[in-house]
Amino acid sequence: MSEAPEQNPQPPPAAVTDAAKKQALARLRRALPRESLLTRPEQLKPYESDGLTALREMPWVVVLPETEDALRAVLEICREHGIPVVPRGAGTGLSGGARPSGDGVLLGLSKMNRILEVDLDNCAARVQPGVRNLAISEAVAEHGLYYAPDPSSQIACSIGGNVAENSGGVHCLKYGLTVNNVLGLKVLTLAGDELLIGGPGGDPESLDLLALFCGSEGLLGVVTEVWVRLLPVPPERRVLLAAFPTVEGAAGSVAAIIGRGLIPAGLEMMDTPAIQAAEAFVHAGYPANAGAILLCELDGVPAEVDADAEMVSRVFAEFGADEVQVATSTEEQARLWLGRKAAFPAVGRLAPDYYCMDGTIPRASLAEVLTRIGGLSERYGLAVANVFHAGDGNLHPLILYDANAPGELERAERFGADILALCVAAGGTVTGEHGVGVEKLDPMCGQFSAAELEQFARLKAAFDPDGLMNPGKAIPTLSRCSEIGGMHVHGGRLPFPNLERF
Amino acid sequence: MADLGEELLQAVATARDQGQPLSIAGTGSKSFLTRPETAVRDSRLLSTVEHTGVVDYRPDELVVTVRTGTLLRELAQTLAREGQMLGFEPPEFRGLGTVGGAVASGLAGPGRPARGSVRDAVLGVQMINGLGERLVFGGQVMKNVAGFDVSRLQAGAYGMLGLLLEVSLKVLPRPQAELTLRLEKSATDAHAEMRRWARLPHPISAAAWLEEGLWVRLSGAEAAVNQTAAALGGEHQTDNDFWSGLKDHGLPLFRRDGLCCRHLPPASAPSAEDELIEWLGARRWSTSAPGAVGYQPFAAGFARHRCRDGGGDGKIADYQARLKAAFDPDSLFNPELTDADVPA
Numbered sequence: 001m002s003e004a005p006e007q008n009p010q011p012p013p014a015a016v017t018d019a020a021k022k023q024a025l026a027r028l029r030r031a032l033p034r035e036s037l038l039t040r041p042e043q044l045k046p047y048e049s050d051g052l053t054a055l056r057e058m059p060w061v062v063v064l065p066e067t068e069d070a071l072r073a074v075l076e077i078c079r080e081h082g083i084p085v086v087p088r089g090a091g092t093g094l095s096g097g098a099r100p101s102g103d104g105v106l107l108g109l110s111k112m113n114r115i116l117e118v119d120l121d122n123c124a125a126r127v128q129p130g131v132r133n134l135a136i137s138e139a140v141a142e143h144g145l146y147y148a149p150d151p152s153s154q155i156a157c158s159i160g161g162n163v164a165e166n167s168g169g170v171h172c173l174k175y176g177l178t179v180n181n182v183l184g185l186k187v188l189t190l191a192g193d194e195l196l197i198g199g200p201g202g203d204p205e206s207l208d209l210l211a212l213f214c215g216s217e218g219l220l221g222v223v224t225e226v227w228v229r230l231l232p233v234p235p236e237r238r239v240l241l242a243a244f245p246t247v248e249g250a251a252g253s254v255a256a257i258i259g260r261g262l263i264p265a266g267l268e269m270m271d272t273p274a275i276q277a278a279e280a281f282v283h284a285g286y287p288a289n290a291g292a293i294l295l296c297e298l299d300g301v302p303a304e305v306d307a308d309a310e311m312v313s314r315v316f317a318e319f320g321a322d323e324v325q326v327a328t329s330t331e332e333q334a335r336l337w338l339g340r341k342a343a344f345p346a347v348g349r350l351a352p353d354y355y356c357m358d359g360t361i362p363r364a365s366l367a368e369v370l371t372r373i374g375g376l377s378e379r380y381g382l383a384v385a386n387v388f389h390a391g392d393g394n395l396h397p398l399i400l401y402d403a404n405a406p407g408e409l410e411r412a413e414r415f416g417a418d419i420l421a422l423c424v425a426a427g428g429t430v431t432g433e434h435g436v437g438v439e440k441l442d443p444m445c446g447q448f449s450a451a452e453l454e455q456f457a458r459l460k461a462a463f464d465p466d467g468l469m470n471p472g473k474a475i476p477t478l479s480r481c482s483e484i485g486g487m488h489v490h491g492g493r494l495p496f497p498n499l500e501r502f
Numbered sequence: 503m504a505d506l507g508e509e510l511l512q513a514v515a516t517a518r519d520q521g522q523p524l525s526i527a528g529t530g531s532k533s534f535l536t537r538p539e540t541a542v543r544d545s546r547l548l549s550t551v552e553h554t555g556v557v558d559y560r561p562d563e564l565v566v567t568v569r570t571g572t573l574l575r576e577l578a579q580t581l582a583r584e585g586q587m588l589g590f591e592p593p594e595f596r597g598l599g600t601v602g603g604a605v606a607s608g609l610a611g612p613g614r615p616a617r618g619s620v621r622d623a624v625l626g627v628q629m630i631n632g633l634g635e636r637l638v639f640g641g642q643v644m645k646n647v648a649g650f651d652v653s654r655l656q657a658g659a660y661g662m663l664g665l666l667l668e669v670s671l672k673v674l675p676r677p678q679a680e681l682t683l684r685l686e687k688s689a690t691d692a693h694a695e696m697r698r699w700a701r702l703p704h705p706i707s708a709a710a711w712l713e714e715g716l717w718v719r720l721s722g723a724e725a726a727v728n729q730t731a732a733a734l735g736g737e738h739q740t741d742n743d744f745w746s747g748l749k750d751h752g753l754p755l756f757r758r759d760g761l762c763c764r765h766l767p768p769a770s771a772p773s774a775e776d777e778l779i780e781w782l783g784a785r786r787w788s789t790s791a792p793g794a795v796g797y798q799p800f801a802a803g804f805a806r807h808r809c810r811d812g813g814g815d816g817k818i819a820d821y822q823a824r825l826k827a828a829f830d831p832d833s834l835f836n837p838e839l840t841d842a843d844v845p846a
């Protein structure tokens with residue numbers, strides 16, 4: 001079959017001229033109230049990065065629309081003058097998805113932060129994108145309902161950002177990711193088309209745009225409203241902590257619990273360096289000498305939780321747990337979770353900087369992947385602590401380094417890239433929940449073939465033919481992949497010996 | 503059990519060279535869903551029925567990867583041997599439904615509100631797009647945000663974006679205990695009861711109202727199931743026939759002429775036409791709906807969108823069409839679904 005000469009389905013947008021910026025700025029000033037348009041360096045500075053602070057760039061301007069009309073005007077101006085648009089929620093993202101473009105508008109949605117409607121009858125709420133994740137649960141708590149996905153940044157992160165990243169959290173093993181808990185969206189495309197997708201009633205009528213927009217990292221359009229699903233708060237919760245002499249015992253327990261038919265609300269693992277760091281930081285009462293600990297949260301009606309707790313305790317004993325703590329009161333549960341929730345800052349005390357990775361692997365490969373990460377740690381001369389959403393295979397190795405020591409940042413980055421390649425070779429993925437953003441563009445070249453990347457690019461172009469929505473994020477160009485010598489090792493299809501090349 | 507991936511890839515490439523449209527089909531168990539009256543533009547049948555087999559099954563990981571021609575019935579047996587199942591309970595339609603058809607149609611059964619929809623269970627796909635390229639999206643793990651979620655997009659796409667070769671699905675453990683109750687209720691009372699349950703953390707895995715009976719299925723830990731059963735009352739049913747009849751459309755209601763289904767916000771008040779209310783109120787069936795917009799038989803593709811009442815300014819259909827073109831620029835796949843000129 002003859003093929004057209006290879007071409008990028010969506011070339012990068014042309015450079016923005018000063019004349020275009022000048023005209024656009026004048027129009028933005030007319031379209032927006034003074035407090036919604038930030039242009040001075042000291043105003044722009046707080047927006048120079050998202051939660052991935054290593055990647056910074058000053059935006060050209062920041063706009064903070066309060067209304068859909070203002071938002072629509074901004075998109076129209078950007079489209080007409082060829083100016084890139086970088087949407088941003090609360091800026092807590094960890095992959096640089098909201099890193100500004102020096103030529104572009106940083107579109108902050110934090111002022112669109114109203115809960116528009118709580119529909120108790122349908123167990124749903126309609127909210128604006130800037131509403132904080134936790135604020136939804138707080139608003140409906142009095143009715144015995146809550147919004148299930150709980151990313152660790154839930155105090156600060158916004159629902160719009162959650163949709164863009166398809167955020168998870170410690171309870172997504174049982175309750176699913178953002179995509180499984182959102183019922184509908186209102187989206188504005190760069191062309192100014194308003195798309196009403198789904199809602200509180202039933203399944204989609206045609207192509208499932210709702211699923212497509214979840215995790216699309218702001219490349220397709222701007223989410224202006226979100227319908228979320230609300231669930232009844234479980235009447236009973238219990239948290240069990242088990243300490244194991246080795247990672248293998250903990251990993252075996254995870255497989256056994258799930259293999260025997262129980263899906264806990266949460267199932268988290270920490271290795272020795274992470275345990276010791278957490279214990280030194282918050283004194284949660286973790287056994288500091290353990291090789292690994294598991295935290296298992298069970299919820300449901302009391303009879304169910306009793307039966308499940310008995311089963312889990314049996315598994316822990318079978319797999320050689322040295323110690324099991326059971327927390328029934330809210331206070332004790334909070335104490336057991338404290339160490340896990342403080343793990344990142346705790347590890348942050350061990351070294352001037354740390355680099356948080358986010359690969360997912362099949363759980364069966366856990367012990368092997370951790371052993372190899374240990375080997376890499378020695379080779380690169382950098383310590384690593386592992387925190388793991390064990391139930392769903394999402395691994396967060398935290399690489400410790402000192403950005404002020406010459407060469408350490410580069411070493412940490414190479415170490416991280418090797419970890420992600422390990423994840424792909426084990427049949428996993430380069431990002432479980434933090435997104436690709438800018439950070440994982442190169443590892444994407446290893447996970448996807450040229451044809452798959454081109455398919456992604458054509459998909460983006462279907463919604464954003466001008467290529468101005470968050471350009472340069474999430475999907476690497478083919479030329480980028482060929483520059484880094486794109487090593488495509490697809491979904492574990494290559495046999496394990498290939499791991500040796502790292 | 504055979505891997506026909508290469509043959510299917512070749513068939514698509516040849517058809518593309520010849521400008522020959524293709525109609526993707528498994529066993530044809532769902533052909534009654536897709537407007538048989540619509541003239542099909544000279545398309546050639548592309549069958550997946552012999553592309554069968556479980557490629558990879560890891561019970562501990564709660565995931566199975568299957569070739570799309572595999573019968574749902576056979577997959578269910580494989581899963582049952584490990585005490586697992588598909589949570590979305592796809593209709594098997596006389597035992598003929600295939601895994602590919604289940605994903606492509608996006609049809610879910612009674613467990614949908616409690617256990618999620620078809621696309622909620624889709625973790626990855628291997629597919630052939632309209633350019634004749636074999637592509638892999640998603641994977642075998644629960645959490646994966648690398649690239650656009652093209653795999654979930656295939657659920658309910660009726661093959662318009664390409665031919666599915668393999669799908670990876672999330673599976674669930676079978677409940678330890680399960681029992682069914684039937685309570686005598688009017689439609690209004692049954693609906694009110696379902697909505698009350700939706701707000702409570704009961705181990706209810708399905709509920710449906712039919713012929714003055716409110717059927718409820720309880721699933722989970724034995725103690726929890728028994729406790730809830732005692733609280734709800736009603737008469738215990740000894741077999742599972744009602745649920746399989748509902749799932750596979752074997753109940754007499756499904757053989758009646760003019761049967762239509764509609765999806766609604768679940769709390770919408772029942773109407774006099776509702777003959778079957780399921781999904782805690784979110785899906786209703788009727789044989790006597792007065793030509794109301796929104797009441798339509800199952801119909802695929804863009805047609806399905808046009809049947810929708812309210813919402814949107816018609817722009818969605820444009821983007822759906824562009825999305826189709828992004829995957830299948832020459833409209834190679836399933837022209838009968840996209841050519842149909844359906845009145846709005």
